[in-house]
Amino acid sequence: MEAASIPGGGRRLLLRSPLARLPDRALKYGLTALAALILALIVYFFIRLVGQARPAFARFGVFGFAFENEWNVSAERFGALPLLVGTLITSALALLIGVPVAVASAIYATELCPLRLRAALTVLVELLAAVPSVVYGLWGIFFLAPKLQPAEQWLADRLSFVPFIGGGVVTIPNYFITGLVLAIMILPIVSAISREVMATVPSDQKEAAMGLGATRWEMIRMAVLPYCRSGIVGGAMLGLGRAIGETIAVTILIGDAPQLGSHLFGQGYSLAASIANEFGEAQGLHRSALFAAGLVLFVLTLLVNGIARALVLRAARAGSARAGVDGDDGRGRHIAETVAGA
Amino acid sequence: MSARPTSGERLARFAVSPARRRKDTFARMAILTATVIALIPLMLIIYYLLRKGLGSWSTSFFTTDPTGNTFFKSSSIGGIKSAILGTIEIVALASVIAIPVGLGVAVWLVEYGKDSRFAQTVRFFVDVLTGVPSILFGLFIYIVLIVGTGSSYAGYKGSLALALLMLPVVTRATEVILALVPGALRESALALGAPRWRVILRVVLPTALPGMVTGVLLAIARAAGETAPLLFTAAATLKTNFNLGQFMNSLPVQIYSDVTSPTTAVVNRAWGAALALVTMILLLNVIARLISRRSRLA
Numbered sequence: 001m002e003a004a005s006i007p008g009g010g011r012r013l014l015l016r017s018p019l020a021r022l023p024d025r026a027l028k029y030g031l032t033a034l035a036a037l038i039l040a041l042i043v044y045f046f047i048r049l050v051g052q053a054r055p056a057f058a059r060f061g062v063f064g065f066a067f068e069n070e071w072n073v074s075a076e077r078f079g080a081l082p083l084l085v086g087t088l089i090t091s092a093l094a095l096l097i098g099v100p101v102a103v104a105s106a107i108y109a110t111e112l113c114p115l116r117l118r119a120a121l122t123v124l125v126e127l128l129a130a131v132p133s134v135v136y137g138l139w140g141i142f143f144l145a146p147k148l149q150p151a152e153q154w155l156a157d158r159l160s161f162v163p164f165i166g167g168g169v170v171t172i173p174n175y176f177i178t179g180l181v182l183a184i185m186i187l188p189i190v191s192a193i194s195r196e197v198m199a200t201v202p203s204d205q206k207e208a209a210m211g212l213g214a215t216r217w218e219m220i221r222m223a224v225l226p227y228c229r230s231g232i233v234g235g236a237m238l239g240l241g242r243a244i245g246e247t248i249a250v251t252i253l254i255g256d257a258p259q260l261g262s263h264l265f266g267q268g269y270s271l272a273a274s275i276a277n278e279f280g281e282a283q284g285l286h287r288s289a290l291f292a293a294g295l296v297l298f299v300l301t302l303l304v305n306g307i308a309r310a311l312v313l314r315a316a317r318a319g320s321a322r323a324g325v326d327g328d329d330g331r332g333r334h335i336a337e338t339v340a341g342a
Numbered sequence: 343m344s345a346r347p348t349s350g351e352r353l354a355r356f357a358v359s360p361a362r363r364r365k366d367t368f369a370r371m372a373i374l375t376a377t378v379i380a381l382i383p384l385m386l387i388i389y390y391l392l393r394k395g396l397g398s399w400s401t402s403f404f405t406t407d408p409t410g411n412t413f414f415k416s417s418s419i420g421g422i423k424s425a426i427l428g429t430i431e432i433v434a435l436a437s438v439i440a441i442p443v444g445l446g447v448a449v450w451l452v453e454y455g456k457d458s459r460f461a462q463t464v465r466f467f468v469d470v471l472t473g474v475p476s477i478l479f480g481l482f483i484y485i486v487l488i489v490g491t492g493s494s495y496a497g498y499k500g501s502l503a504l505a506l507l508m509l510p511v512v513t514r515a516t517e518v519i520l521a522l523v524p525g526a527l528r529e530s531a532l533a534l535g536a537p538r539w540r541v542i543l544r545v546v547l548p549t550a551l552p553g554m555v556t557g558v559l560l561a562i563a564r565a566a567g568e569t570a571p572l573l574f575t576a577a578a579t580l581k582t583n584f585n586l587g588q589f590m591n592s593l594p595v596q597i598y599s600d601v602t603s604p605t606t607a608v609v610n611r612a613w614g615a616a617l618a619l620v621t622m623i624l625l626l627n628v629i630a631r632l633i634s635r636r637s638r639l640a
Contacts, residue, residue, distance in 0.1 A: 016537065027539045031450035034443060035464045038509070042467050048485045049478075104376030112373060121377070123631075128384050130627050132567025134594045135387070135616045138601050142609065143390050184383045191380070215358055217369035238473075245475025247570040248594075252601055272477055272570075279481075279574055294481050298474065305473030 053292035071258035078289035082260045086268040091243035093179025098186045099236045106194035129188035137252030140181040145172050156265045170265040173255030186239035197231030197315050234311030241304040247272040271297045395617025398610045408580050419607050422615045424582040425596035432497055433566050436504035444512030452520040471510035477570035479506045484574045497590030500576025504565040515557025519550045552637035559630035563623045569594035593619040
């Protein structure tokens with residue numbers, strides 16, 4: 001019995017006074033409130049945006065707004081189809097051009113590159129992400145577009161039998177050049193995610209393929225790529241999300257023709273570009289329509305990013321589960337980090 | 343003539359057929375070509391920025407405000423002083439807002455929220471914020487602070503829009519680093535009788551500091567290059583301005599408005615401003631990378 005008692009006041013000695021525990025509580029609840037604030041902020045943003053967009057939706061209907069092919073400011077007719085199509089065409093082009101290049105550069109960095117070059121290659125590709133959007137726009141409109149115009153015209157003439165692609169006159173701001181610059185802009189993120197996912201492929205599996213007599217390429221095709229499919233698709237979707245939301249470079253490069261461009265090398269418009277271009281002077285219904293365009297953009301990026309993150313995180317979890325066997329869970333964390341940096 | 347095959351013949355049975363070898367060589371060449379293609383745009387951008395940008399750099403380029411007299415001779419269009427100072431002011435205020443909040447949320451996620459359902463929800467929403475197009479942050483601040491209050495554009499409103507943009511980046515980057523601090527370190531401090539808040543402030547945060555600085559610097563670099571959130575919040579002006587309550591110029595907005603000009607001199611000013619902006623951002627990136635090398639955690 002005596003053994004249980006601690007001299008000088010027992011357990012009370014180890015407890016801190018209520019006053020001394022105050023900072024602890026303050027920190028805990030303060031930080032929790034901060035975290036809750038972020039949730040509240042997003043919900044509040046969404047509600048306010050819907051509120052501002054309501055007049056436009058009330059006038060044209062949600063579907064009428066999104067799928068009507070007329071964006072006419074002076075007639076107060078706002079159907080966002082040309083904008084939506086412009087966003088989708090340029091983003092699709094960006095994926096079509098950017099993803100193969102990004103994945104190939106990731107394969108090169110992880111599987112083929114001499115080890116000494118790997119770090120330098122990674123840094124160079126990531127530097128592309130440091131260039132601001134407006135600089136891409138400046139470079140695209142004054143350097144890339146004029147330089148590529150003859151080549152584009154040649155292509156348009158050769159493809160004149162394909163509807164919506166060839167045939168017309170190549171203008172300086174156009175869908176194609178926008179898609180091309182967007183492809184450059186999404187390259188670093190798609191490449192980084194692909195690289196991280198490829199690094200999770202167990203070396204046993206690669207060595208097994210080589211041991212069975214596979215060439216390097218056969219090893220990549222049969223042991224590496226099938227293993228990383230969901231991660232690569234997730235990375236591409238993150239790139240897509242980026243391309244859809246990209247504003248300033250697109251505004252500079254796509255031109256401001258608020259109708260469906262007749263062909264790939266003609267001028268167009270996008271959701272984000274319409275806001276950047278017109279919001280400053282917009283009044284009344286026009287302004288509400290621009291908020292509605294913002295809302296469509298918001299929902300679109302939410303969908304794409306949600307799917308992308310689910311795919312990438314699945315790859316990351318698989319990576320860390322496997323790495324856990326080896327007693328090191330570095331890989332999954334690296335992927336999560338890359339996603340966070342995106 | 344022995345019946346036994348020579349070693350060469352035996353090895354030949356394992357040799358890769360010419361068709362497979364051709365395919366392998368072709369695929370490797372294709373991958374190498376694509377990698378080179380991936381690097382070309384960076385070279386071209388840097389080359390053109392230097393060629394065009396350096397041409398317009400001069401002492402007066404950095405010490406005078408843009409004049410707005412864009413249709414007169416090139417000497418009267420002025421420089422980019424107000425844009426550089428405006429960018430520094432706006433981004434500094436945005437950092438002051440976003441870093442403590444982002445850091446606080448990250449500490450909460452790692453130290454208190456952990457894997458609870460609420461913490462998962464917060465993580466999800468932070469990720470959602472990361473994917474929101476930057477122009478929407480501008481619209482949000484516009485709705486709340488300009489429509490809501492009936493006032494006009496101001497530098498601090500631009501800062502708030504940029505802070506919203508930085509917040510998720512800071513949070514996720516610092517969370518990843520904080521999670522790396524070994525649990526044994528926290529437990530030792532707690533076992534020595536330190537209260538939780540002291541453990542966080544004196545043990546966890548100092549250990550994670552270099553890594554967190556890297557994440558924060560990259561977030562600042564990203565915010566500094568953003569145009570879209572500033573267009574309808576801080577707007578643009580010509581004069582240098584130290585009052586964040588008024589219209590404020592910034593490098594990206596200056597470049598954006600100069601791009602559309604028909605005057606060559608103004609476009610050249612855009613190149614000079616772009617070079618200045620990219621130099622600032624690259625410096626931040628380099629510093630961030632140097633610091634991350636010193637981190638003991640990564």
